[in-house]
Amino acid sequence: MSTTQVRPARSPISRLITPRRTGPRRGSTLLRHLLWVAIAAVAVYFVSYGIDPFRNYQLATVAAYLCVTAGLTMLTGLNGQLSLGHGALMACGAYTVALAQNEFSDRGVLGAWALPVSLALGVLVAALAGALIGVCAARLRGPYLAGVTLAVALVVPAFTTRFAGLFNADQGLSVYVDPAPAALGQYFPPERWQAWIAIGAAMLSLLIVANLVNSRFGRAFKAVRDDEVAAKLAGIHVARTQVLAFVVSAGCAGLGGGVLAVISQSVSPSVFGLTLSLNLLLAIVLGGLGSLFGAAWGALLLVLLPYLTTEVTRGLSLSPGLANKLEGNLPLAIFGLTLIIVMLVAPGGIQDAFRALGRTIRRRF
Amino acid sequence: MTDVLVVDKLNAGYGAVPVLRDVDLTVPAGTITAVLGANGAGKTTLLRTITGLVRPTGGRILFSGADLRAVKVEQLVRRGIAHVPEGRGVVAELTVDENLRLGGLWRKDKADAKKATAEVYELFEPLARRRAHLGHQLSGGERQMLALGRALVARPTLLLLDEPSLGLAPKVTAQIMALLKQLRDTTGLTVLLVEQNVRGALSIADRGVVMSLGRIVMSADADQLLADDGLRHAYLGF
Amino acid sequence: MERFVFLTFDGLSRGAVYAAFALALVLIWRAARVVNFAQGAMAVVTAYAAYMVSDAVGSYLVGFVVALVGGLLLGALVERGLMRFVGHANPLNDVIVALGLVLLLTAVVGIIFGGEFRAANQPFDTRAIEVGGVPLMSRYDLFIWGTVATIVVLLALLFTRTAVGLRMRAAAFAPEVSRLLGVNVGRMLTLGWALAAVVGAVAGVLILPTELGLHPHAMDIVFASSFAAAIVGGLDSPVGAVVGGIIVGLILSYVSGYLGAALTPVAVLAVLLAVLLLRPGGIFSGVRARTV
Numbered sequence: 001m002s003t004t005q006v007r008p009a010r011s012p013i014s015r016l017i018t019p020r021r022t023g024p025r026r027g028s029t030l031l032r033h034l035l036w037v038a039i040a041a042v043a044v045y046f047v048s049y050g051i052d053p054f055r056n057y058q059l060a061t062v063a064a065y066l067c068v069t070a071g072l073t074m075l076t077g078l079n080g081q082l083s084l085g086h087g088a089l090m091a092c093g094a095y096t097v098a099l100a101q102n103e104f105s106d107r108g109v110l111g112a113w114a115l116p117v118s119l120a121l122g123v124l125v126a127a128l129a130g131a132l133i134g135v136c137a138a139r140l141r142g143p144y145l146a147g148v149t150l151a152v153a154l155v156v157p158a159f160t161t162r163f164a165g166l167f168n169a170d171q172g173l174s175v176y177v178d179p180a181p182a183a184l185g186q187y188f189p190p191e192r193w194q195a196w197i198a199i200g201a202a203m204l205s206l207l208i209v210a211n212l213v214n215s216r217f218g219r220a221f222k223a224v225r226d227d228e229v230a231a232k233l234a235g236i237h238v239a240r241t242q243v244l245a246f247v248v249s250a251g252c253a254g255l256g257g258g259v260l261a262v263i264s265q266s267v268s269p270s271v272f273g274l275t276l277s278l279n280l281l282l283a284i285v286l287g288g289l290g291s292l293f294g295a296a297w298g299a300l301l302l303v304l305l306p307y308l309t310t311e312v313t314r315g316l317s318l319s320p321g322l323a324n325k326l327e328g329n330l331p332l333a334i335f336g337l338t339l340i341i342v343m344l345v346a347p348g349g350i351q352d353a354f355r356a357l358g359r360t361i362r363r364r365f
Numbered sequence: 366m367t368d369v370l371v372v373d374k375l376n377a378g379y380g381a382v383p384v385l386r387d388v389d390l391t392v393p394a395g396t397i398t399a400v401l402g403a404n405g406a407g408k409t410t411l412l413r414t415i416t417g418l419v420r421p422t423g424g425r426i427l428f429s430g431a432d433l434r435a436v437k438v439e440q441l442v443r444r445g446i447a448h449v450p451e452g453r454g455v456v457a458e459l460t461v462d463e464n465l466r467l468g469g470l471w472r473k474d475k476a477d478a479k480k481a482t483a484e485v486y487e488l489f490e491p492l493a494r495r496r497a498h499l500g501h502q503l504s505g506g507e508r509q510m511l512a513l514g515r516a517l518v519a520r521p522t523l524l525l526l527d528e529p530s531l532g533l534a535p536k537v538t539a540q541i542m543a544l545l546k547q548l549r550d551t552t553g554l555t556v557l558l559v560e561q562n563v564r565g566a567l568s569i570a571d572r573g574v575v576m577s578l579g580r581i582v583m584s585a586d587a588d589q590l591l592a593d594d595g596l597r598h599a600y601l602g603f
Numbered sequence: 604m605e606r607f608v609f610l611t612f613d614g615l616s617r618g619a620v621y622a623a624f625a626l627a628l629v630l631i632w633r634a635a636r637v638v639n640f641a642q643g644a645m646a647v648v649t650a651y652a653a654y655m656v657s658d659a660v661g662s663y664l665v666g667f668v669v670a671l672v673g674g675l676l677l678g679a680l681v682e683r684g685l686m687r688f689v690g691h692a693n694p695l696n697d698v699i700v701a702l703g704l705v706l707l708l709t710a711v712v713g714i715i716f717g718g719e720f721r722a723a724n725q726p727f728d729t730r731a732i733e734v735g736g737v738p739l740m741s742r743y744d745l746f747i748w749g750t751v752a753t754i755v756v757l758l759a760l761l762f763t764r765t766a767v768g769l770r771m772r773a774a775a776f777a778p779e780v781s782r783l784l785g786v787n788v789g790r791m792l793t794l795g796w797a798l799a800a801v802v803g804a805v806a807g808v809l810i811l812p813t814e815l816g817l818h819p820h821a822m823d824i825v826f827a828s829s830f831a832a833a834i835v836g837g838l839d840s841p842v843g844a845v846v847g848g849i850i851v852g853l854i855l856s857y858v859s860g861y862l863g864a865a866l867t868p869v870a871v872l873a874v875l876l877a878v879l880l881l882r883p884g885g886i887f888s889g890v891r892a893r894t895v
Contacts, residue, residue, distance in 0.1 A: 082695050084702075136876055142694050143638035144879060146702075147830045150640070151872040154827055161865040274823055278706050285699055329713035336707025343700045344688050416783060442785040454780035456773055467773050470766050471785030515784070 029214045037203045044199045053191035057263065058303050060191070063198035064259040065299035067205040069283045070292055071252025074209050076281075077290025078218065079245040080225030081137055081145060085152035087276035089250045090257030092129045093122035094267040095160075095167060097258035098175040105176040115178065115262070119201065122258035123251045130250020137246055138239040153277045157269040172268025175261045194263050201259045205252045210292055212248060221245055275332065282339045288349030297350045306331035369394045369523050369555045370415070375424035377414040384410045386579040388424070392523070395553040397545060399566035399587065402576035408559040409451050411576070412525045415557075416441055416448045428523065443471055447521035451528060453512040457501035461492055464500060464511055468518035478518060485514035488544070506537040513541070517548075523555045524548075530562040538562060542569045567591050605737055610860040611853065612731075616744040616813070617828075618852020619751040624806040624829035625836065625844035626758065627799040632838045634775045634795030637686065637697040641704035643826030645681065645800055646807030647819060648708055649673040651716055653808050654723050654817060663726035670804045678800025682793045709819040721817040729813075747809050754802055755845060761798075762841075771795055824868060828855060831875045837885025847885070 048056055068090060075081050100118035133152060137145050160167035167173065180193035212218055220241045223231040228238050261267045283302050287294025309331045313323055346353055372390040376383065384407045392398045400408045413419040415426055417438045426433040428446065436444065456464055465485060469478030486493040489510040495503065503511065509529055516524060526545075530538040546569040548554045560566035567573055573590040575583040583596060590596065624642070631639045639645075649670045657666025681704065689696050727746050731738035762768035773781040774791035782788050810825055811817055832851040836843020851874060858870040878885065 076695070080695070082698060136880060139883070140879055143640075143698055144834070144883075146640065146695075146698050147638065147827070147834070148872070148875050148879065151827045151831070151868065151875055154824055154868040155872055158865050158868040162863065162869075274820070275706070275709075278702055281699065281702060282706070289693075325714050325717050328718070329710040331710075332706050333710035333714065336703045336705070336710060339703030339706065340685065340700055343696055343703065344685075344690075347690060347692065347696065418779065418783075438782040439785050439787050442783065448783045450780065450783065454777060454783070456777045456780060458776045459769075459773060463769055463773075466766075467769060467781070467784050467786075470770060519784075 030211055033207055033210045033214075037207050041199065041203055045196075048192050048195050048199075053189045056189065056191035056195040058307065060195040060198035060263045061260070062299050062303045063195070063202035064256050064263060065280075065283065065302050066202040066296055067256030067259060068253045068280055069287070069295035069298045069302075070202075070205045070209045071249030071256075072280055073284040073287065073290055073292065073295040073298075074213060074221070075245050075249040076284060077288075077294075078213060078225060079221040079242060081242060081246065082142070082281075083133075083137075083149045083246075083249075084146055084274065084277040084281070085133055085149035086249070086253045086280050087272045087274065088152050088156045089126045089130055089133075089253035090260065090276070091156045091267070091269070091272035092126040093119075093254030093257030094261035094272065095173070096122040096125040096254070097261045098173045098267045099166070101176045101262075102173065112181065115197070119255060119258045119262075122261075123254045126254020126257065127247050127251040130247045130253070131243065134243040134246025134250070138242040149277075150274065153274040156272050160269040167269075170269060172266060172270075175265045175267060177262050177265055198259045198263060201255050205255055206292060208248065209252065213292070217241070217244060279332075279335060282335050285339060286342055286349055288351030288353075289347075291349070291351040294349050294351035305334060309334060367394050368392060369429060370557065371425075371427040372411075372415065373425040373427065375411075375414060375421055375426065377410060377419050377421045379419070383422075384419075384579050385414060385421075388576075388579075388581055390574060390581065390584075392555060392557055393571075394522075394555050395549060396571040397549055397556040397558055397569055399563075399570035399573040400557065400559045400576060401561075401563050401566065401573055401590075404561075405578075406576040407579040408576055409527055410579075412448065412527050412557070412559055413450075415525065416446065418450075442519050442521070445519075445522035446525065447516035447519050447523070448525040449512045449516050449527060449529070452531075453508050453529075455500040455503065455508045455511050455515075458499065460497050460499055461503070461511055462496045464515055465492075465518055468515035472519070477520075481518045481520055485517055488517075489514055505532045506534065509533060509537070509541060513544070521554070523557065525557050525559075527559045528561060529558070530560060530565055538565055542566070545569055563597075564591075606860065608737055608739065609731070610856045612740040612744065613860070614853035614856030615849065616740070616747050616852070617810070617856055618832075618849035619747050620806050620810040620848070621825070621829045621832045621852050622845040622848025623751045623754055623802055623809070624825060625832035625848045626755070626841060627803040627806065628829060628833045629836075629838060629841050629844045630758075630795055630799035630802065632833075633841075634771065634792055634799075635682075635686070635697075637701070638830070638838070639796075639799065640698055640701040640826075641681065641708065642799070642803045642829075643807075643822035644705040644708035644712075645674070645677050646803045646825075647712055647817075647822045649677060649800075649804035650723070650807040650811050650821075651712055651817060653804075654721070654811075657724070663724070667805075667808060670808045671801055674801040674804030675797045677804075678797035679793050681800070682796035686796070687789070687792075712819045716817075716819075718819060720815050720821075723812040723816045725812040743812070750805060750809060754805060758798075758802070758841070767794070824871070827868065827871050827875075828852075831871050831878075834875060835878050835885060837887045840885065840887045843885050843887040846887075 048059065051059070068086060072083065072086050075083060097118045100121050101114070104114045104118065133149065136148065140148060157170070161169045180188045180190055184193070220231070220236045223234060223236055224238050224241050232238055257272070279302055283298025284295060286301060287296065287298035310327065313326050313330065318326065342349060368391045370390070370392040372388055375385055375388040377385040388411060400411060402408055410419055414421050415433065417433065417436065421434060428444065433441070441448070456467070459467065465482050469481060472478040491507055492510055492514060495507065500508070500511070513529070529541050533541070542565050545556055545558070549556060558566055558570065567587045567590055570587040573585060573587045574581050575596070583590070627642055628639060631637055652673045653666040653670035656669045657663050660666070685700065685704065686697065689700050725743050727742035729741045729743045731741050733739070762772060770781070770786045771791045771794060774786050774788040775795070778788045807822055811821055814821065828851055829848065832847040833844050834847070835850055836845070836847030854874060855867050855870055859867050
């Protein structure tokens with residue numbers, strides 16, 4: 001009888017007051033995250049050798065989306081700001097990279113540093129645009145913010161058409177990208193090289209976001225999301241916190257957009273429309289709002305689902321007209337349906353479902 | 366005397382927190398029953414469970430012999446139960462007139478609904494002068510009159526009142542209590558009255574029940590409760 | 604000057620449609636505290652149905668009725684089958700589900716009808732009637748104004764003069780009390796969505812012929828403009844929605860007339876930001892602006 005009562009650790013209150021980790025913490029958060037990134041990078045390095053160029057291209061696209069979803073899940077999931085403008089922010093990054101790369105190539109100034117500089121410029125421009133939106137966003141809530149960012153998403157084609165001399169209207173721009181460094185060998189597939197670039201960018205985004213989330217800023221993000229008044233009373237500068245979250249996630253979106261421009265070697269406004277923003281929203285909801293692993297799941301699905309539906313419809317031997325209509329639309333219909341079902345049935349998303357599964361398994365054994 | 370309302374071993378709560386525990390209560394027809402007790406005793410929850418706003422986790426609620434658990438909230442008024450909720454529930458964005466009309470909208474007998482409305486205006490003269498005013502422009506006393514009047518438009522057999530005296534001047538409270546007594550005597554209205562104002566409630570009530578921590582700890586005639594010093598000190602605080 | 608007059612009348616026509624569409628948004632906002640981001644996509648669905656039927660039957664009127672009935676059914680269906688089941692743990696849930704519906708509906712329309720623009724025929728002459736040598740407005744403009752005015756008057760009568768209107772308002776403001784007074788709050792909510800969808804459907808059918816025509820995403824910019832209109836007037840105010848619609852219609856007409864049609868979305872964004880940053884409650888809000 002007495003033995004069963006000497007275990008107070010099970011009571012809910014003691015769980016609240018006992019710290020989660022007992023004893024000294026093992027290393028810093030940064031080092032722990034760096035270790036994860038290193039392991040993932042090595043794993044992807046080997047994977048990229050084991051798969052064909054098309055799979056490498058897909059891998060690169062997933063990584064490009066991951067840059068964006070990581071930032072967006074932090075913004076929406078942890079800070080409670082719903083943005084439909086991240087497609088437009090990706091466009092900022094993509095067009096900046098396109099213009100910078102083409103400028104570099106026109107002047108013949110090329111080298112290993114050119115691409116990183118272009119991408120950095122893309123991040124910078126997107127972050128600046130994000131700061132602009134973020135300052136406005138900090139004064140807006142819920143549906144109001146969603147409506148404003150929806151208008152932002154519709155502005156992209158307006159800009160590319162108005163300044164057609166620079167952005168070439170609906171046709172868009174092609175992007176000059178250097179081939180893989182000669183040191184990797186003459187026959188090194190460009191897709192693998194692009195996959196490396198994209199993975200590098202994704203790891204950088206994840207690292208930054210993960211560290212931010214685990215810092216005092218991350219706690220401030222959540223505090224602001226849950227109760228602005230309480231956060232303010234606790235001494236958190238609400239507006240500044242919201243702008244910070246928006247700027248960082250915009251920078252991530254810019255990086256993702258830039259990488260996407262590099263992978264596809266072209267940019268056009270139709271890619272960055274409202275649909276892209278809705279897809280990004282789907283990705284983070286599906287993965288589980290606020291979870292970085294969820295962001296990875298979401299990015300994976302954004303690439304995988306359209307590919308799979310195309311494969312399936314191709315196997316059905318449909319009339320060319322119907323196949324053409326299904327091509328772009330069927331994945332979107334599935335996305336929409338999935339988004340609705342996930343919100344109704346499992347608002348926690350994939351990552352939450354896995355966590356629940358893990359808990360059940362641990363309890364059983 | 367028949368019992369209009371019989372509550373039998375009623376249990377209810379919010380989530381995992383039980384608020385009502387095995388509550389038994391009978392309300393005879395044509396009487397006023399006061400439910401007394403401290404804050405958090407479960408008085409409001411008792412009323413809300415009777416009308417189905419809170420789902421009971423066990424027990425029965427019989428109204429004129431029929432089990433109310435199977436009846437939807439919006440059907441109760443058609444059966445003759447009017448509930449004036451905590452805070453009165455005057456719709457602040459509607460006018461006095463619209464609030465009163467709302468009380469009789471469900472009725473098939475439009476002529477009688479109109480007549481009942483006219484009677485309410487007669488009963489509460491201040492309301493008649495402010496027909497076109499919005500709910501949020503009224504004083505506390507006027508709101509209580511409006512809430513009570515709106516309930517009466519339905520010509521209920523059972524009236525559930527949640528703290529009508531809250532925030533009202535003693536004079537206004539006394540008027541409301543007198544009116545309830547008058548309604549009981551003239552129309553045979555049955556009232557279940559939740560109150561913190563013990564003296565006021567017991568002055569008009571036939572019976573009183575005392576709740577504490579979700580249970581009914583005492584049930585007796587009103588004058589008996591008033592006379593019991595020990596009880597008054599223990600539960601009612603005066 | 605002649606151009607200014609023309610743009611003004613054009614702006615009034617657009618504004619009338621934005622007003623109706625904004626009114627639909629306000630209806631749902633007041634009933635359910637939800638901004639229906641799927642309103643545009645729903646209007647696209649009913650517009651396609653209307654024009655397919657009127658093409659097949661050869662009667663514009665039949666198509667118009669199809670849009671009305673289709674809107675009624677679609678609105679009720681969306682509320683009954685979907686929005687009712689959205690959890691409210693997170694205030695963004697409603698918005699996210701509505702956006703999912705946007706993806707789904709536009710994709711389904713794209714699958715059935717394809718992604719190219721289709722001409723939407725007009726029942727009336729769109730040539731401008733000249734008054735004193737100055738082209739003012741077309742018969743179609745008059746049709747738009749007449750239809751929108753009818754909608755506004757009917758809605759006003761419904762809400763202020765009828766028992767159903769009183770029930771709907773009570774259910775929106777005080778759901779629990781309304782239930783205690785015998786109002787079926789769930790049914791009122793469904794009715795609110797259905798009515799809003801009808802108004803949105805009419806707005807869609809009215810505006811599509813004046814733009815590029817039918818397209819799965821044809822209502823995106825109309826939605827954004829009407830959202831701006833609703834914000835200008837304040838999401839809570841039906842009168843504000845109408846006035847806001849006219850204001851936004853005029854602004855967009857001048858911008859596209861003098862600066863180029865491509866800049867319309869930029870103007871929408873500018874209007875939205877200006878109103879939300881300077882007067883968040885809309886131009887009709889009193890002093891009771893909510894601050895933390």
